[in-house]
Structure formats: structure tokens, C-alpha cells
Amino acid sequence: MGDIDLRAFTPYLLAMAAETTSLGFQSTYKAQHGMLRTEWRVLFHLGQYGPLTAKTICDRARLHKTKVSRAVAALEAKRFLTRSEDPQDRRSDVLELTASGQKVFRALTEEAARFDAALMERFSAEERRILRQCLTRLAQL
Amino acid sequence: MGDIDLRAFTPYLLAMAAETTSLGFQSTYKAQHGMLRTEWRVLFHLGQYGPLTAKTICDRARLHKTKVSRAVAALEAKRFLTRSEDPQDRRSDVLELTASGQKVFRALTEEAARFDAALMERFSAEERRILRQCLTRLAQL
DNA sequence: TATTGTTATACTCTATAACTATA
DNA sequence: TATAGTTATAGAGTATAACAATA
Numbered sequence: 001m002g003d004i005d006l007r008a009f010t011p012y013l014l015a016m017a018a019e020t021t022s023l024g025f026q027s028t029y030k031a032q033h034g035m036l037r038t039e040w041r042v043l044f045h046l047g048q049y050g051p052l053t054a055k056t057i058c059d060r061a062r063l064h065k066t067k068v069s070r071a072v073a074a075l076e077a078k079r080f081l082t083r084s085e086d087p088q089d090r091r092s093d094v095l096e097l098t099a100s101g102q103k104v105f106r107a108l109t110e111e112a113a114r115f116d117a118a119l120m121e122r123f124s125a126e127e128r129r130i131l132r133q134c135l136t137r138l139a140q141l
Numbered sequence: 142m143g144d145i146d147l148r149a150f151t152p153y154l155l156a157m158a159a160e161t162t163s164l165g166f167q168s169t170y171k172a173q174h175g176m177l178r179t180e181w182r183v184l185f186h187l188g189q190y191g192p193l194t195a196k197t198i199c200d201r202a203r204l205h206k207t208k209v210s211r212a213v214a215a216l217e218a219k220r221f222l223t224r225s226e227d228p229q230d231r232r233s234d235v236l237e238l239t240a241s242g243q244k245v246f247r248a249l250t251e252e253a254a255r256f257d258a259a260l261m262e263r264f265s266a267e268e269r270r271i272l273r274q275c276l277t278r279l280a281q282l
Numbered sequence: 283t284a285t286t287g288t289t290a291t292a293c294t295c296t297a298t299a300a301c302t303a304t305a
Numbered sequence: 306t307a308t309a310g311t312t313a314t315a316g317a318g319t320a321t322a323a324c325a326a327t328a
Contacts, residue, residue, distance in 0.1 A: 208318090
């Protein structure tokens with residue numbers, strides 16, 4: 001060996017690309033709305049799919065229940081969501097975005113779409129298709 | 142908006158792919174050699190490019206001096222590198238891998254090459270080329 | 283004055299175990 | 306017994322400021 005360059009090592013390249021691209025969007029949800037990454041992911045799922053229990057968010061977002069629990073508490077403190085008792089299972093609460101939470105969701109999804117479009121602008125349609133396909137498969141290992 | 146899926150958001154996809162692919166290789170340097178990610182990166186640069194000062198590693202690896210400082214101390218404690226005074230600048234030490242450090246470097250680079258080959262096996266030559274090119278550009282933003 | 287490197291501090295992120303209340 | 310959710314704790318990652326020694 002000895003002829004490998006770290007810049008040719010896929011996990012390294014992925015980590016660098018993820019770090020670089022995340023930083024830009026991070027400022028949108030962090031600086032503008034005081035949210036952490038997990039909070040934004042939980043807010044996104046509630047905005048996109050409607051009222052859900054924490055368990056459902058865990059399954060769909062592939063997040064551990066402790067992360068969701070803390071993100072939900074933080075979003076509740078910011079008045080971005082409310083809880084109501086789940087009639088089918090009293091261990092769970094159904095979580096729902098407030099009007100304020102929905103407003104932030106819309107602002108963030110719009111910002112995300114703009115951000116992604118700006119990122120992808122530098123690639124051809126073919127490159128974008130292959131990039132997305134490769135990343136999706138690597139993420140699902 | 143509202144029609145964006147988080148799985149179509151490039152920074153999210155990159156983060157997922159990076160996390161998934163990193164976990165596998167992490168066990169190699171962590172479990173087998175007790176190293177953290179930054180230590181492996183510093184060790185790699187010393188193994189690949191020979192004796193360097195901390196400053197040079199900072200520049201080449203794009204790592205902050207505090208991270209390099211702590212990684213160097215950890216690698217020194219493991220007897221993977223030694224310091225010697227830089228004749229040109231007494232603020233710096235020249236860092237050099239020990240025989241033990243070189244052995245670990247060779248083992249890890251071989252393992253990295255195998256790991257990468259196994260990852261890329263599922264893609265065509267064209268897909269690999271485009272993936273690498275896209276990631277390199279995204280990492281350099 | 284500026285740079286190299288170290289130490290201190292804080293915050294984010296990840297992972298796990300232990301606990302509660304319900305099922 | 307098992308599951309939904311909470312709390313506590315520790316380790317890892319990131320970022321910044323302050324400092325000592327040297328340039």
C-alpha cells in the first residue's frame with residue numbers, strides 16, 4: 001500500500017462534504033430559530049407528515065428515542081409544538097405543530113430548497129442523478 | 142414549497158452517508174488501535190508524507206491547531222510518534238512516526254483501501270468517477 | 283507584533299443504562 | 306414481559322479564547 005490518498009478515501013470525502021455543506025444551512029435553523037439539528041429534523045417530520053407520536057418520529061427519522069425526547073422538549077419550550085394524549089395508548093402523546101411551528105417549518109423548507117438548488121447548480125442533471133443515487137445507497141448500508 | 146423530502150436534501154443525504162460509511166471503518170482504528178478520528182488523520186499524514194511539524198499538518202489536513210496538538214499528545218502517549226527540535230524554528234517540534242507508528246499506519250492504510258474497494262464495488266466506474274468528483278467539489282466549498 | 287503550540291472552557295452530538303408508566 | 310418516553314451520564318467532535326515561548 002502507501003499509494004492511497006486520504007482524499008480518495010470515500011468515508012473521508014463524505015465527511016468533508018457533509019461538514020462543508022451542513023455548515024451553511026446550519027446557520028439558518030440555528031441562528032435564525034435557535035434550533036439544533038435534531039430539533040429541525042423532528043420539526044420537519046411533524047410539518048411534512050402532520051401529527052405524530054414520538055415513536056413514529058423515531059421510526060421514520062431513524063432517530064433514537066432519547067434524541068427525539070429531548071428535541072420534542074426543546075420544541076415545546078419554544079412553543080413550536082403541543083402535546084395531546086393519544087387515545088389509543090396513554091404512554092404516548094400525539095405531537096402537533098403550533099401555528100408558530102408551522103410558520104417556521106415553511107420558512108425552513110423554503111430555505112432548504114433554495115440552499116439545495118444553489119448547491120446543485122454547479123452539477124449537470126446527470127451528475128445530480130448519479131450523486132443522489134450513490135448517496136442514497138451509501139446511506140442505507 | 143412543502144414538496145421537498147428530507148431524503149432529497151443534499152446536506153442531509155451527505156450526513157447520513159458519511160455517518161453510515163464512517164461507522165464501519167471507525168471500528169478499525171478505534172477498536173484495534175485505540176485511536177480517535179483526528180489521531181488517525183494525523184498519523185496518516187505523518188505516514189504518508191514523512192516527518193512534519195504540527196503547523197504543516199494543520200495546513201495540509203485542514204485541522205485546527207488545538208485538534209492537532211491533542212492528537213499529537215495522544216499519539217505520543219501511545220508511542221506512535223516522537224518529537225525532535227526543529228532546527229529552523231524552536232517553537233516547533235518535528236514529528237516522526239516510530240517503528241510502531243509506521244506499522245499501524247501500514248495496517249490502517251491497507252485496511253482503508255480494502256474498505257473503500259468494498260464500498261465502491263457496488264458502483265460502476267462511471268458512477269465512481271462522478272461521485273468522487275462531486276464530493277470533492279462539495280468538500281471544497 | 284505575529285506565529286507555534288498548549289491549555290481551558292463550552293457546546294453539540296452520539297450512545298447507553300436506568301428508570302416511570304403504561305400495555 | 307415488553308414498549309413509550311424520560312433522565313442521567315460519559316465520550317467524542319467542534320469552536321473559541323487566553324496564554325507561554327519564540328520569531
